[in-house]
Amino acid sequence: MSSPVRVEASLDPDLSRWLWLVKWLLAIPHYLVLAVLWLAFIPLTAVAFFAILFTGRYPRAIFEFNVGVLRWAWRVHYYAYAALGTDRYPPFTLADVPGYPARLEIDYPERLSRGLVLVKWWLLAIPHYLVVGLFAGGGLWLWYGSDEGFQWGAGGLIGILVLIAGVILLVRGEYPKPIFDFVIGMDRWVIRVGAYAALMTDEYPPFRLDSGGTEPGSPLEGPSEPVRQRPGTAGWTTGRVVSVVIGVALAVLSTGLISGGAASLWLDRVDRDDDGYLTVSSTYSTDTAALASERFTFVATAAGEVPVTRALGDIRVRVTALGLKDVFVGVAPSPAAERYLSGTDHATVTDLASGELAVHRSPESPVLPWEVGIWTASAVGPGTQTITWPDQAGDWTLVVMNADGSAGVDVRAEAGATVPVLGWLSWTLLVSGLLLLAAGVALAAVAVTRVSNELSPISQGES
Structure with a gap:
């Protein structure tokens, strides 16, 4: 019985001695496209997770898209540094290309276990992840292990053997067949584990290195032979792929706006004190005669020009002496x-958060602060002293001292602002995020639905 995940490869007989040295450069267009495709692959796999959990079925259109991404990645990595097995430039398509020397087929599962979907991609696959880490150097294709998405063959045993094969190719003009067979066996293991982790099959990957370009038990004798063409793959046209990618990108962007809007709305509705201020506080202690803030700047805007005029509203500072x-x-x-x-x-x-201070020494005695007329707002006295002033353009500095000018300032300071635009900003972020989310879901859903409609007669016929 053949595996539901079939990886086929054929070694080109006349590989260039030197081309492999620049394939990293030639493959850059594919890497850029794959980086975008993987941005769609991840959330679509999450959608498939919930579909399997509730229905026991992997949505066919999403399955075809994700298989296409894996197939594309396999062709590129076979051309580049996961094998160096061909000099034929990979095609830009999700579909299977029968004439290309690197092929990938994954059988569509009519039913999947609703229980296994909860554990197979992390718990059950852990032993294979350890093996795959040895083969691929830990970068592999576990998307949460890299900010750049699908990383494969950048190290580990695959990378080492492919480098050795490249050096031999450069010197002798031929690719050692034993190295090729072993490398393809490791690549095949990696892809099987990847398909299992991506929820595409319930069949546990075998702990077996099936080396060589042809799958054991496969009806294929080589990539030049006809293979069962995956029905409906052609439904993923360039326009539909672009629609899904843009839709997913908009949906991801919308989550930031929605979460930011929700957090802002929480601050605006729940986190204000009884006087309507949003506040932060900290304790400061210094042996100097004065404690000062760094410069803080308020930018002017024309009155009525934009809603952020006087964005902070009224500002309040409370200082409580911790001594006598x-x-x-x-x-x-x-x-x-x-x-x-x-x-x-x-x-x-x-640093407001840590209370870090920079000390500036002077041998002179300070002039008593309440005797100078530089203050826009000031207060002096025992216990807690409060000043308020409106947000206004300029550079400002806050100063706290003992009233008698003596050294050793020990206070708790609380700064707050009314931030009147926060409510407006919260709803703007929320509405913008929801609109982007709706647009993103619509773009992706339209493409997936059209592919699903094209596939549904075929699926019914197969079942």
Whole structure:
């Protein structure tokens, strides 16, 4: 009985001695296309997962698309550095090409186990992943292992043997047949595991290295022989493939907008305090006479021009002295604040999250802060002191000191803003995300539905 996953390959008899040295460059167009196709393969496999879980069937149109992506990848990697088995440039198509020396066929499963789908792609496949990691160097094609998608033959035993074969080809002008057979056996193992992990079959991959270009028990004598053409593959025209890829890309983009909108809406509706401020707080301690913020800049926009005018709304800073001294807090234009602090021992907050400080030493004694007239807003006194001021254009610096100018500032500071545009921004992100999601789903669904409609008479006839 033949395997549901059949990998066939034929070694070209007249391989170029040197072409393999530049195949990485020649294959770049294919790598770019495959990178895009894999962006569609992953979410479509997730859709297939739920379809199998609830119906026990792998949607036929998605199956044909995903097999096409695997087939395309196998041709490219056979041409390049997973085999170097041919100098014939791979065709740009998802369909099977009977005359090409690298072939892949996966039988469509009429029914799949709804229970196995939960465990086979991660738990049951773990032993094979260990073997595949040895063969392919761990990069393989496990899409979650690389930001670039399908990585294969970049290392491991396959890469080493293919490099050796390339050197021998360069020197002697021939590809060692024993190396070819062994490499194809490892490639075949990798593809079988990949098809199993991608939920395309319930048949557990054998722990067996079937070396050589022809599958054991396969009706094929070689790639030049006729093979059962997968019905309906032609339904995945270039336009439909592009439609699915664009649809998936829009859907992925929409998730960022929707999650950002939902998080913003949560902040706007739930995370405000009783006065309507969104706040953050931290504790700071320094042995200097003053504690200052880094410059923060508010950008001006023409009144009424865009909704983000005064995006932060009203700003509030509360400072609570943790000792017995009165505390001063004030905000001033940055140039004036920097001139004042230039003669004062002070620390600048460089990281709000960690409370990291940069200390600036000065031998001079500070002028009492409440005696200078540089402050846009200020407060001084015991316990907690609060200042508020409207968001307005300019560079600003916040300064906290002991009221008597003495060294050793120990406070808890809370900064907040009303951010009046947050509600508008939240709904804009949510609506934009939902529109993109709808457009993406529509583009992908139309293409999948059309292919499914073309396949349905064939599927009924097969069943």
